[in-house]
Amino acid sequence: MADAKVIPFDDDRSRSGGVPRAARRRPPVRGTGSVSALPGPSAAQDAAPESEDPGGGGASGRGAWDRRIAGGLAFLRRRVTGEYDVDEFGYDEELTDQVLMSLLRPVYEKYFRVEVKGIENIPSEGGALIVSNHSGTLPLDGLMLQVAVHDHHPADRHLRLLAADLVFMLPVVNELARKAGHTLACAEDAERLLRKGEVVGVMPEGFKGIGKPFGERYKLQRFGRGGFVSTALRAGVPIVPCSIVGAEEIYPMIGNAKTLARLLGFPYFPITPTFPWLGPLGAVPLPTKWTIQFGEPIPTDGYPLEAAEDPMLMFNLTDQVREQIQHTLYKLLVQRRSVFF
Numbered sequence: 023m024a025d026a027k028v029i030p031f032d033d034d035r036s037r038s039g040g041v042p043r044a045a046r047r048r049p050p051v052r053g054t055g056s057v058s059a060l061p062g063p064s065a066a067q068d069a070a071p072e073s074e075d076p077g078g079g080g081a082s083g084r085g086a087w088d089r090r091i092a093g094g095l096a097f098l099r100r101r102v103t104g105e106y107d108v109d110e111f112g113y114d115e116e117l118t119d120q121v122l123m124s125l126l127r128p129v130y131e132k133y134f135r136v137e138v139k140g141i142e143n144i145p146s147e148g149g150a151l152i153v154s155n156h157s158g159t160l161p162l163d164g165l166m167l168q169v170a171v172h173d174h175h176p177a178d179r180h181l182r183l184l185a186a187d188l189v190f191m192l193p194v195v196n197e198l199a200r201k202a203g204h205t206l207a208c209a210e211d212a213e214r215l216l217r218k219g220e221v222v223g224v225m226p227e228g229f230k231g232i233g234k235p236f237g238e239r240y241k242l243q244r245f246g247r248g249g250f251v252s253t254a255l256r257a258g259v260p261i262v263p264c265s266i267v268g269a270e271e272i273y274p275m276i277g278n279a280k281t282l283a284r285l286l287g288f289p290y291f292p293i294t295p296t297f298p299w300l301g302p303l304g305a306v307p308l309p310t311k312w313t314i315q316f317g318e319p320i321p322t323d324g325y326p327l328e329a330a331e332d333p334m335l336m337f338n339l340t341d342q343v344r345e346q347i348q349h350t351l352y353k354l355l356v357q358r359r360s361v362f363f
Contacts, residue, residue, distance in 0.1 A: 090171060111211070112200035113182070122202050123172055130169040133309050138170045140316035141149070143262055146177040149216035151254045152223040153343050154264035155242055155351065156231030159273035159292045161185075162307065163232075163266050167223060168202070172316050182215050183223045184208075188289070209253050216257035223264075226340075233278070233290040239270035240355060242348050248336035251322075251332050251343070255330040260319035263343050265350035268312030271361050273297070312360050313354050317346050 097120060098108045108114045130136050144150055154167060171181040182206035190196045197350050205211045207224065215222050225231060230243040254261050277293030297304030320343065329335055 036096060061141045108201075111182075111203070111205045111215075113203035114181070114201040115203075118180070118202050119172075122198070126165055126169050127173070128314075130166055130173075134166060134312045136166055136170060136268075136312040136314060138174050138314050138316075141170070141174045142176075142231055143316040143319055144171065144221060145260065145319070146175075146179075147219065148306060149219050149257055149259035150221050150262055151182065151212075151250060151257075151259055152221060152262045152264050152316070153250060153347070154223065154225050155240075155347055156225035156227040156233070157239065157266070158232055158269035158307075159275050159294070161225075161232055162272065163269040164223070164225065166312060167264065167266065167314060168270075171221060171223075179221050181223045182220050184212055186228060199285055208240055209249060212250075213257050216253065216259050229289040233292070234273070235278070236270075236274040236276055237325050238266070240351050242344055242351075245340050245344050248333075248340040251336045251339045252330045254322045255325055255336075255339075258323040260283060260323075261339070261343055262319045263317040263346040263350070265315050265317070265347050265354060266312065267351060267354040267358065268310045268361075271310045272307035274308075308362075310356070311363055313358065315350055315354060317350055320346075 074164050097116075100116070106114065106116050136216060144152070152167075152171075154163070157163060164185070168181045168183060171179055180203060183204040185199060185204050189204070190206060205215070212222055226245040226249075227243040228246075234241075234243060251261070273292060273294050275292045275294055279291040280294060283289065283291035287322070294304065296306075320339070322339075325335070
């Protein structure tokens with residue numbers, strides 16, 4: 023990793039209903055420990071002994087509770103014994119599906135009430151690069167974007183986000199990010215994921231996007247030097263522009279304590295109407311209404327191999343993606359009735 027070329031995604035340095043999801047399996051990647059094949063939740067439930075339901079309610083009665091308890095105990099056993107799979111990037115699909123998404127889903131559905139449009143623009147198979155705007159002071163938009171793809175795509179696709187190096191320097195956050203399938207925003211990792219047929223997400227504005235003042239909301243910052251375009255061209259995957267409305271207002275950033283940010287090693291230290299004045303309570307985001315729209319994919323497989331080294335082509339494609347996201351943002355802003363409804 024030390025020799026990987028970092029894509030400049032950040033600063034200049036670098037459901038809706040309750041439909042149960044089918045268990046998804048992938049070929050296991052064995053680590054140094056003893057890891058056996060992972061039985062999915064459905065297998066664990068099928069193996070659970072059926073209990074008679076006195077009320078004749080079938081799966082809605084006691085038998086259903088027995089299967090849930092058996093499935094939960096089987097999940098805990100696998101976590102304790104290490105009988106679960108992770109890929110080469112540390113992605114733990116079972117933990118993500120069963121735990122992390124379950125924790126994020128109430129925030130997504132009840133708090134931000136996210137509306138998703140154009141999900142069909144994400145291919146049902148093969149690699150794809152989703153490029154989105156970035157905002158909100160804290161990167162909650164990336165997490166909500168992950169839930170949107172996970173819960174709404176008809177082919178049950180997962181989103182693998184490329185994150186800044188700061189994410190992987192923070193304790194606990196680092197481990198959770200890896201378990202959820204995210205990796206460092208570098209060209210090498212991004213291309214490997216895309217060639218494996220994964221849906222990869224990137225937010226080229228980086229810290230410039232989430233750390234911009236409230237007065238510049240929904241005005242896209244610079245998209246770097248087009249590193250994400252070069253990666254998509256080399257992998258031959260489509261670029262899917264994505265526009266997110268609602269995240270800008272969760273923490274209205276009215277100031278930036280730059281000195282304190284430098285002391286703490288952060289790219290910025292936000293001052294909002296509630297933070298730091300209300301202490302931990304000021305860290306609660308405002309319950310804005312979100313819309314996530316995926317635009318028409320931009321194909322890259324028709325370009326020659328050497329196109330990834332053409333700076334003019336990269337500039338033009340980068341500008342095309344940026345303009346499409348910005349235009350959609352303006353259109354969504356005109357259509358919305360209120361920040362909160």
